[in-house]
Amino acid sequence: MGAQIVDDRSFKAEVLMSELPVLVDFYADWCQPCKITSPEVEALGKELEGKLKVVKVNTDKSPTLAQSLRIQSLPTFMVFVKGRPVDAQVGAMKKAQLRQMVEPHLPRAEGAILARELAQLITEGQVVPVDIREASSWGRAHLPRAASMPETELESRLAELHMLAGEPVLYCRSGDKAKALAERLAASGIPVAFLEGGMLAWEAELLPVERP
Numbered sequence: 462m463g464a465q466i467v468d469d470r471s472f473k474a475e476v477l478m479s480e481l482p483v484l485v486d487f488y489a490d491w492c493q494p495c496k497i498t499s500p501e502v503e504a505l506g507k508e509l510e511g512k513l514k515v516v517k518v519n520t521d522k523s524p525t526l527a528q529s530l531r532i533q534s535l536p537t538f539m540v541f542v543k544g545r546p547v548d549a550q551v552g553a554m555k556k557a558q559l560r561q562m563v564e565p566h567l568p569r570a571e572g573a574i575l576a577r578e579l580a581q582l583i584t585e586g587q588v589v590p591v592d593i594r595e596a597s598s599w600g601r602a603h604l605p606r607a608a609s610m611p612e613t614e615l616e617s618r619l620a621e622l623h624m625l626a627g628e629p630v631l632y633c634r635s636g637d638k639a640k641a642l643a644e645r646l647a648a649s650g651i652p653v654a655f656l657e658g659g660m661l662a663w664e665a666e667l668l669p670v671e672r673p
Contacts, residue, residue: 464502468519479514481511482514483516484538485538486502503515538551574656576668587628589607592608592609593633602671634660639655
């Protein structure tokens with residue numbers, strides 16, 4: 462099933478009242494860039510199902526809506542969170558660009574930090590990445606300034622964790638193990654942040670990695 466089409470009548474219920482963030486694709490049948498972008502929009506909707514709602518508005522059929530939101534060019538993409546527009550971009554976009562636009566507004570787990578946010582915090586010296594993979598993996602490649610505390614040892618090294626030169630942020634290869642460990646620590650009264658998507662998300666953003 463493709464992205465839902467909304468119009469003047471259904472916009473309030475489907476977009477403004479939505480619990481999830483909504484990406485709205487304003488398009489028209491005659492617009493060539495809209496046709497090029499359409500599969501990218503559909504792919505993003507499938508990828509982020511349950512986290513993001515994706516809808517389309519045909520501006521020729523909903524002129525009042527297009528006018529009230531000052532849509533001048535097509536395609537225009539707008540992100541709505543809790544009934545308010547929080548971002549807008551004009552022109553054909555790739556899935557990766559659309560994802561970058563919506564990512565800051567997606568619901569995320571308690572303590573989750575995105576790769577670009579973590580990079581900034583490391584640069585500012587506010588945090589220390591804590592690599593919970595095997596020591597041999599850390600030895601091959603790791604995040605800048607990362608400390609190595611394998612998952613199997615970490616809970617017996619909590620004092621060390623809190624003596625680091627900044628707030629610890631756990632990370633693993635894909636983010637799952639770090640998230641589970643952060644949840645376990647939070648349940649015992651030790652809230653710790655973790656890198657969402659792990660090392661894979663970091664490398665996907667082409668952020669720097671340290672190798673021996």
